[in-house]
Amino acid sequence: MKINHENNIKFYSTNKESPSVDLREAVQNGLAPDGGLYMPERLPKLEDGFFEHLEGKPFTDVAFEVSKHLFSELDIPECTLHSMIRAACNFDVPLVEVDKDVYALELFHGPTLAFKDFGARFMAQLFGYYGKEANEKITILVATSGDTGSAVANGFFGIEGINVVILYPSGKVSPLQEKQLTSMGGNITALEVQGTFDDCHKMITKAFVDENLKQSMKLASANSINIARLLPQIFYYVYLCSQLRKAGKPIVVSVPSGNFGNLTAGIIAKQMGAPIDKLIASTNENDTVPQYLRSGVFNPKPSIDTLSNAMDVGNPSNFARMLELYGHDLEKMKQDISGVSFSDAKVKEVIAQVFKQHKYILDPHGAVAYLGLRNYLKDHHDSVGVFLETAHPAKFFEAVEQVIGASVPMPERLKKYTNQKKQATLLRNDFSELKNFLLTKN
Numbered sequence: 516m517k518i519n520h521e522n523n524i525k526f527y528s529t530n531k532e533s534p535s536v537d538l539r540e541a542v543q544n545g546l547a548p549d550g551g552l553y554m555p556e557r558l559p560k561l562e563d564g565f566f567e568h569l570e571g572k573p574f575t576d577v578a579f580e581v582s583k584h585l586f587s588e589l590d591i592p593e594c595t596l597h598s599m600i601r602a603a604c605n606f607d608v609p610l611v612e613v614d615k616d617v618y619a620l621e622l623f624h625g626p627t628l629a630f631k632d633f634g635a636r637f638m639a640q641l642f643g644y645y646g647k648e649a650n651e652k653i654t655i656l657v658a659t660s661g662d663t664g665s666a667v668a669n670g671f672f673g674i675e676g677i678n679v680v681i682l683y684p685s686g687k688v689s690p691l692q693e694k695q696l697t698s699m700g701g702n703i704t705a706l707e708v709q710g711t712f713d714d715c716h717k718m719i720t721k722a723f724v725d726e727n728l729k730q731s732m733k734l735a736s737a738n739s740i741n742i743a744r745l746l747p748q749i750f751y752y753v754y755l756c757s758q759l760r761k762a763g764k765p766i767v768v769s770v771p772s773g774n775f776g777n778l779t780a781g782i783i784a785k786q787m788g789a790p791i792d793k794l795i796a797s798t799n800e801n802d803t804v805p806q807y808l809r810s811g812v813f814n815p816k817p818s819i820d821t822l823s824n825a826m827d828v829g830n831p832s833n834f835a836r837m838l839e840l841y842g843h844d845l846e847k848m849k850q851d852i853s854g855v856s857f858s859d860a861k862v863k864e865v866i867a868q869v870f871k872q873h874k875y876i877l878d879p880h881g882a883v884a885y886l887g888l889r890n891y892l893k894d895h896h897d898s899v900g901v902f903l904e905t906a907h908p909a910k911f912f913e914a915v916e917q918v919i920g921a922s923v924p925m926p927e928r929l930k931k932y933t934n935q936k937k938q939a940t941l942l943r944n945d946f947s948e949l950k951n952f953l954l955t956k957n
């Protein structure tokens with residue numbers, strides 16, 4: 516396989532007011548200085564024969580082959596890349612046939628039982644590598660309303676040279692989520708803020724521009740728009756194609772979407788040459804993108820609370836990336852993506868029905884994707900469909916058990932949190948408390 520080592524992919528800002536940077540800077544900056552999101556300047560093409568070669572290969576092999584196209588020797592040496600992928604993707608990614616030509620790609624077998632483990636763990640590896648190379652100690656600040664914080668904490672746990680400080684709103688995350696955030700210890704510190712998620716976010720924003728802090732430590736952000744979280748999500752789209760290509764049918768992938776990072780990775784995979792016929796943007800009642808696909812008007816709204824709460828986003832930030840990938844051409848976007856949204860009532864109904872008919876337990880997020888897929892397959896009988904299952908149903912057992920009338924088996928790694936001890940420092944909603952903590956305790 517021929518790989519061009521000289522010509523590494525640069526990343527430009529979607530606002531086009533900041534210079535293009537290489538991978539390292541894009542990862543360490545998170546957001547571009549002009550407030551835009553980083554995007555690759557070009558997409559590598561998966562060559563002819565790529566898929567034949569990978570048929571039946573394990574997930575990490577596929578991930579490695581894809582990443583060799585995305586990252587050059589200049590970005591990360593190949594042997595380092597290999598060990599990073601093995602460390603980040605150290606869990607199964609089963610493709611489960613739920614019904615004839617309907618598959619669940621289960622992305623929830625990582626340590627926090629949600630697909631965010633892919634992005635967070637790979638990002639942590641990149642931060643660790645670049646920090647070690649420069650011999651820098653880095654403090655990562657994250658604000659979380661729940662799942663992102665635990666995925667990030669798990670990803671960074673034990674990575675040398677990095678401390679992670681998580682801020683979460685007191686009393687506003689579920690008891691299990693709180694245990695996941697606060698019981699890790701080691702290089703992970705949890706701060707319980709007497710305020711809302713927005714307050715946590717504001718405190719962090721202030722920290723990044725504070726002169727005293729800047730002088731005494733290197734702070735970095737691990738927020739959801741970091742390109743390092745997006746890129747590893749391309750791996751599983753290519754993987755599912757490598758597994759299903761032999762069916763010889765058009766492949767359709769339904770993506771349960773909130774902030775649209777997952778779907779954006781799917782578009783990139785398709786544009787790199789993965790044989791995906793159609794992507795379905797499946798949402799709950801936060802339907803800003805499906806509405807855009809219908810009307811051509813992007814009308815962000817405040818978010819609505821739903822059962823699939825990790826998708827309660829009214830103004831998806833990755834939309835800017837989607838526009839870039841289609842040159843701001845709605846018609847082109849519509850050729851690749853179809854959008855559809857569903858109510859909680861429909862979600863509950865389908866969770867019950869799929870359990871009854873197929874003995875498969877959907878979580879509320881995967882259920883939205885399943886609905887989107889079924890809706891599409893009604894008029895496309897010749898396709899093979901995959902819906903992305905992004906969370907383990909046990910994470911939402913209260914809602915799911917009520918609907919299916921049976922208990923959801925609790926995986927060991929989730930159970931173990933319930934016995935662990937919460938370790939968190941209580942902070943008032945006051946920036947000076949955070950600053951003081953960082954300067955003295957960290």
Ligand SMILES: *Cc1c(COP(=O)(O)O)cnc(C)c1O
Binds near residue numbers: 778905
């Ligand atoms: C974050 C999340 C989503 C939404 O993914 P986006 O990339 O933000 O569209 C879907 N399901 C689960 C379980 C999530 O945690």
